[in-house]
Amino acid sequence: MVDEHVPPFRNRVGKKRSPSPWIFAFIFLFFTGALFAIFLRSPLSKIKKIEVTGNQLVPAEEILARTQLKKGVSFFGVQSEEVIERLSALPEIEQVRVKKTFPDKISISIREKExxxxxxxxxxxxxxxxxxxxxxxxxxxxxxxxxxxxxxxxxxxxxxxxxxxxxxxxxxxxxxxxxxxxxxxxxxxxxxxxxxxxxxxxxxxxxxxxxxxxxxxxxxxxxxxxxxxxxxxxxxxxxxxxx
Missing domain, CATH: 3.40.50.10960 (Rossmann fold)
Known part of the structure; x- marks a missing residue:
């Protein structure tokens, strides 16, 4: 009579649940973020070349000083809109364009007033x-x-x-x-x-x-x-x- 109340043993071998895809996504994001953080701290993310063109009245040295750009500064820390705003305040300058070329080049194109x-x-x-x-x-x-x-x-x-x-x-x-x-x-x-x-x-x-x-x-x-x-x-x- 006791045996009738004992549920039969079920063999679960071969029916293990597969890991959730969210685990793989979390692992991927974790290592991607870690690698990106390492990249930001490495010399690879620093500005190596700054190009200024179109300027005649305003010296390139003054342009760089006003924008606070220099080699070794973080490439990702440069905000194009901020650079344009600072240079547009000069009375000689009519238009400014800033181009960031990954991973380490900043190009500033100046058009001065006549x-x-x-x-x-x-x-x-x-x-x-x-x-x-x-x-x-x-x-x-x-x-x-x-x-x-x-x-x-x-x-x-x-x-x-x-x-x-x-x-x-x-x-x-x-x-x-x-x-x-x-x-x-x-x-x-x-x-x-x-x-x-x-x-x-x-x-x-x-x-x-x-x-x-x-x-x-x-x-x-x-x-x-x-x-x-x-x-x-x-x-x-x-x-x-x-x-």
């Missing part, structure tokens, strides 16, 4: 002027560049910015001939322009970009003075001496 001319002080110090008329008084030019010089001006003169903006509108074929732009003391609305063709031109600032379009027709004229005012006339240097 450098239209340079401003010369009484002490003959030269500073760049952007096409919007902004004088970069913190950017001393070490050598004279083949660009238009604004001389005898005061930095605060509102006519200066207007003149720069008008000059920036000119085609390159005309801008390349201009060497110097000066204010006219007895006619505050006018400027005196000197060219590499030994011509002196008087024109009102508000008409500058329009009236200077006539200048190419005087390219082959001898030395002299050209008036681009209500009427247009030219006085050769010899005629001036004769008078």
């Amino acid at each position: 450098h239209a001319a340079w401003f010369e002080t009484k002490e003959q110090k030269r500073f760049p002027i952007l096409s919007d008329g902004t004088i970069l008084s913190h950017r001393l030019l070490s050598s004279q560049q083949n660009q238009i010089a604004f001389t005898d001006w005061k930095c605060s003169d509102p006519l200066l910015k207007s003149a720069v903006r008008e000059i920036a509108k000119l085609p390159d074929s005309i801008k390349r001939t201009i060497r110097k732009v000066k204010p006219v003391s007895d006619h505050r609305d006018q400027v005196e322009i000197w060219t590499d063709r030994y011509h002196r031109i008087f024109v009102r600032v508000e008409d500058l970009s329009q009236k200077m379009s006539y200048y190419p027709s005087f390219f082959n004229h001898p030395r002299g003075t050209l008036f681009l005012l209500e009427s247009i006339w030219f006085i050769p240097e010899t005629s001036k001496r004769a008078s």
